[in-house]
Amino acid sequence: MKVSQHLKAGIIPILTLALSACGKKELNQTPDTLSAKNGNRIAAVESSTPPTKAEALLAMQCYNNAFYQQYGTYGPSYKAYYYSDVTHTGRMDFWRQAEAIETLIDAYTVNNDTDLRNKFVYLYNGMRDNWGLLWSSNSYNDDVIWGALMCIRAFRITNDGGMKDMAKNNFDLVWSRAWDTNLGGGLWWTTGKTTKNACVNAPAAICAIYLYQATGDAGYLTKAKQLVDWMVSKLYASGSGAVAGAMNAAGTITEGTRTYTQGTFIGACNLLHTYYPSNNYLTMAAKAMDYTKNNMCNAAGLLPDEYDTDDCQGFKAIFARWACQFVRDRGYQGTYANWLNYNAQQAWQYRNSSGLMWGQWWRRTPDSYVNSFETTCGASMMNGVWLF
Template sequence: MRNSQYLFLLTLTFSACIKKELSRHPGTLSAKSINSNAVAASIVPPSKGEALLAMQCYNNAFYHQYGTYGPSYKAYYYSDVTHTGRMDFWKQAEAIETLIDAYTINNDTDLRNKMVYLYNGMRDAHGLLWSSNIYNDDIIWGALMCIRAFQITNDGGMKDMAKNNFDLVWSRAWDTNLGGGLWWTTANNTKNACVNAPAVICAIYLYQATGDASYRNKAKMIMDWMISKLYVAGTGEVKGAINAAGTITEGARTYTQGTFIGACNLLHSYYPSNNFKAMAVKAMDYTKNSMCNAQGLLPDEYDTEDCQGFKSIFARWACQFVRDQHYQSTYADWLNYNATEAWKYRNSSGLMWAQWWRRTPDNYVNSFETTCGVAMMNGVWLL
C-alpha cells in the first residue's frame, strides 16, 4: 500500500566498454564545500516512499523493454537521458544491482519483474559465458549481479551464470605473481581492488548458494592477498591497484572502500577471529574522515565517466555492514545525511546525479551517475 506522502511526491515528479586505468589519489578527489551545517544528530533520511519513488524515476528515464525472451521479456537501461544506446556491460550490471537494492527494501513486484527482464537482456546481449571480455572486473560485477538476483528468484540459470563466470575469472586471473590476487585484465598488468574485493563477495554468495566450500576458501585467499598488498592497516585506506612490479598505481575510491567493507562483513561470519570486522570499521572511518568534506559529504568522482557511479557501490556495501554489525549509532547519521543531500538536489524528473551539493541538470545526465542517489536512499533503509 502506497502512503499518501508517496502519492503526493509521485504527482509532483511526473507533471562494451572502454576503460582507462585510474591514477588519481584520494587527495585529488573532489568533495565540494557546501553551504550547510555540519551533520546534525539523528538525521532523518528520505522516506521509504521517496526511496521507491527515486527508483521509479530512474526506471522512467532509462528503462527500455524491447521484446520477448521465451515466455518472459527482455530489457536494458539506456546509457543516458537522450537514449543514445544501452549502458555498457559493467555499468548495466551495477544499475541492475541498484534495482536489486530497491527491491530488497520495497518488495515491489514491478521492480522484481524489471530485474528479471534486465537479466534476460544481459543474456541476450552478451551470452552466458563472457570469455570474450578482457576485463575480469566486468565479469565479476556481472556474476555478482547474477548471484544477487538468484537470491531473490531462486532461478538456477542465474546461479549457473554467476558460477560459470566466476570460475572463468578464477581460472585465468588468479596466480602467485605478487603472492596471489586476481589480474584486472587478460593483459596481466595490474591487480586491482575493483576485481578482487567484489570477487570475495561473489565467492561467499556462491558458497551460500551451492554449499561448495571451495568458494569460501577462494574468498579468504583473495582477501588475505588484498590485506597484504592493497589495505593500509594504519589508516583503513584500500588502494586501487598494484602493478606487476609491485608498485601501487591507484589510490582509494569510494567503491574500493565499499567493496572491501562488504567483503569484510561477509567473511566475518565465517572467520570471526580474523579481525575482518575491525578492518571494515577502519575502512569506513577512512572514507568518512579522509575522503568526505567537512560536512561528511561523499566525494565527487567525475574525472572519467567510469567513476561517476562509484558511490552507489559504496552505499550498497557500507549500509549492509552497518546493519549486519550493528553500527547504526556510529554511522547512520552520516549515511542518512548523504541520502538526504542527494534527494535534496534532484532535478524535475526526480533524477540525482553524483554531485550531491548542487541541483541535478534537467537537460542531460547519464544512467551511471544517477545510480548513486538511488542506491544511497534505499541503502539507508537497511539501517
C-alpha cells in the same frame, strides 16, 4: 519527459506530488565552501533524517522511467535494458548495466515491490540476450565479476538456477585465467596481466561467498578468504583503513582509494566475519568505513563526486550498497547512520524535475542531461539507508 508505460498507474499521483517541490535554487557553493567553521562537520549531519521509504521507492521508479527500455520477449518472459543516458542514445555498456541492475536489486530488497522484481528479471534476460551466457570475450576480469555478482544477487531473490549457473560459470572463468601466485596471489584486472586491482578482487570475494551459500561448495569460501587476505597484505593500509586501487606487476601501488573499492572491501570483510569471527575482518571493515568518512568526504560529510571520468561517476552507488549492509549487519547505526542518512538526504534534495539525482550532491541535478550510471548513486544510497 513522458511517464513510461512501465510505471504503475498508481504511482503517478505520488510522482506529481513529490516532484512538484523540485524547483530548488542551486547552491552557489562548492563542496569545500559547505564546511563549517574550523572544518567541523556541519550540524545537519548529526540531526539528519533520511528521505522516507516511499521517496526511496519513488527514486527508483523515477530512474526506471528515465532509462528502462523493454524490447521484446525472451522465451516465456521479457527482456529489457537500461539506456546510457536521458537522450536514449544507446544501451549502457556491460559493467555499468550490471551495476544499474544491482541498484534495482537494492531497491527491491528494501521495498519488495513486484514491479521492481519483474524489471530486474527482464534486465537480466537482456544481459543474456545481448552478451550471452559466458563472457570469455571480455578481457576485463572486473567486468565479468560485476556481472557474476549481479547474477548471484538476483538468484538469492528468485532462486532461478540459470542465474546461479551464470554467476558460477563466469566466476570460475575469471578464477582460472586471473588468479596466480605472482605478487603472492590475487586476481589480474585484465587478461593482459599488468595490474592486480581492488575492483576485481573485492567484488570477487563477495561473489565467492554468495556462491558458497548457494552451492555449498566450501572451495568458494576458501577463495573468498584468499582474495581478501591478499588485499590485506598488498592493498590495505592497516593504520588508516585506506584500500589502494591497484598494484602493478612490479609490486608498486598505482592507484589510490575510491569509494567503490572501499565499499566492496567493507562488504567482503563483513561477509567473511560471519565465517571467521576470530579474524580481524570486522575491525578492518570498520577502519575502511572510518577512512571513507573522515578522509574521503568533504568537510560537510558528503562523499566525493568522482567525476574525473564517466566510468567513475557511479562509484558511490557501489559504496552505498555494501556500507549500508555492513551497518545493518553489525549494528553500527550509532556510528554511521547519521552520516549515511545525510548523504541520502542531500542527494534527494538536489534531484531534478524528473526525480533523478546525479553524483554531485551539493547542487541541483541538471534537467538537460544526465547519464544512467551517475544517477544510480542517489537511488542506491536512498534505498540503502532503509536497510537499517
